[in-house]
Amino acid sequence: MRATSLSFSGVSRRFGRVAVLRGAAGEVAAGGLLAVRGPNGSGKSTLLRCLAGLLAIERGEIRAREEGRELATADRRRRIGFLAPDLALYEELSVAENVELFARLRGVAPEPGLAIARRFALPAGRPWGALSSGMRQRLRWAWALLHAPRLLLLDEPFQNLDAEGEATARALLDEHLASGGLAVAASPVSLPLPRITGELDLAR
Amino acid sequence: MSSTWLAEAFAVFGKDWRSEMRARHSVATLVLFALTTLIIASLALGPIGASPGERSEVVAALLWILLLFAAAAGLPRAFVHEEESRTAAALRLAARPSAVFAGKLLWVASLLAALEAIATPLAVALFDLEVASPLGLLAALAGGGLGLAAATTVLAAIVAQGRGATTLFAALAFPLLVPLAVLAVAATRSALLGGEAGPVLLQLLLYDGSIVVAGFLLFPVIWNP
Numbered sequence: 430m431r432a433t434s435l436s437f438s439g440v441s442r443r444f445g446r447v448a449v450l451r452g453a454a455g456e457v458a459a460g461g462l463l464a465v466r467g468p469n470g471s472g473k474s475t476l477l478r479c480l481a482g483l484l485a486i487e488r489g490e491i492r493a494r495e496e497g498r499e500l501a502t503a504d505r506r507r508r509i510g511f512l513a514p515d516l517a518l519y520e521e522l523s524v525a526e527n528v529e530l531f532a533r534l535r536g537v538a539p540e541p542g543l544a545i546a547r548r549f550a551l552p553a554g555r556p557w558g559a560l561s562s563g564m565r566q567r568l569r570w571a572w573a574l575l576h577a578p579r580l581l582l583l584d585e586p587f588q589n590l591d592a593e594g595e596a597t598a599r600a601l602l603d604e605h606l607a608s609g610g611l612a613v614a615a616s617p618v619s620l621p622l623p624r625i626t627g628e629l630d631l632a633r
Numbered sequence: 634m635s636s637t638w639l640a641e642a643f644a645v646f647g648k649d650w651r652s653e654m655r656a657r658h659s660v661a662t663l664v665l666f667a668l669t670t671l672i673i674a675s676l677a678l679g680p681i682g683a684s685p686g687e688r689s690e691v692v693a694a695l696l697w698i699l700l701l702f703a704a705a706a707g708l709p710r711a712f713v714h715e716e717e718s719r720t721a722a723a724l725r726l727a728a729r730p731s732a733v734f735a736g737k738l739l740w741v742a743s744l745l746a747a748l749e750a751i752a753t754p755l756a757v758a759l760f761d762l763e764v765a766s767p768l769g770l771l772a773a774l775a776g777g778g779l780g781l782a783a784a785t786t787v788l789a790a791i792v793a794q795g796r797g798a799t800t801l802f803a804a805l806a807f808p809l810l811v812p813l814a815v816l817a818v819a820a821t822r823s824a825l826l827g828g829e830a831g832p833v834l835l836q837l838l839l840y841d842g843s844i845v846v847a848g849f850l851l852f853p854v855i856w857n858p
Contacts, residue, residue, distance in 0.1 A: 482858070506857075507729075511726055515719055516723055519652055519718075531727050535727050536640070572723065
């Protein structure tokens, strides 16, 4: 296993009687991207939430290594970058205040997050509650990359973004992978993504 | 990652106050509830012609009934709001569970302290009371308030994870809060009337310590999947 990598096997999760994930497996190493595909309801978001440590798995194994060190679930939860359509920030706080709050929680300087927000042309003073869905997705990108994570989990990464927003997001993803980070990206459609090193089709 | 635990806890605390000051989810409801209850009770009891001692007995109980109901009505929002507005995931991914608990506990405790600071002088004025031991009253309010904040924070975290949150809150709150209420009322009565409050305050302190420690131990299990 390489210095920074993520692998999982036999990952299963059910909600009540509905088995959403049955033995999902995949791996990705530094600089690579694992593309997760499947129709609605195939378990893409559930898999990403399990990988992030936001949902417990019933069976299987998830192993994440960063700089050669195996991460426990609690460490993995705090170190990954996570982006998902249902992830919200604080609606009363502005773009800048949300970035500053999470920078304080993560113990990093807010400037890199604010710089990403500027790259996305986000209005620093506008509250989350007054952002359009596309602007929220832009701020989710800044939030996910705020602490310069090595492991990036992206659920529907370009949802609601316009052409300009998508171009910026793609550039950020490319920079992340070029700098030795890795990513798992889930989408119901086949996305033309850079540096795909593995694919997982949950429809099968 | 170099954030200190204290910095994380205060960031959560500061965020909650800032959001509250802008949206006023809880403060307005709690203050209105406190004012209405006290004014109605004082108007109802006024014509009865109760003695100062009887009025002190009534106020000691009334104050804690008011604080308990205010806590039950307004404070589960500490976590329910995070889940309902879908911000809980961001908080789970960014902060240590114990720091989240500490931040939320500080927020609930400060909100209760603010409510006590409004309701207590108002109750003393409306019921025309003389406080025999102002320091004892402060100790009773601080001890009862901390215990109530800690118990409410733990309960709010539990109910935020499941359906039927309000019913579950009531069912869990009863056995946890009744002993606290009994101690807090006894300490407040002693402070108002001038009785021996030391043993009751000590029991209150032990209750607070137990519930705070239990909260820190339980919270990571409740908060994380």
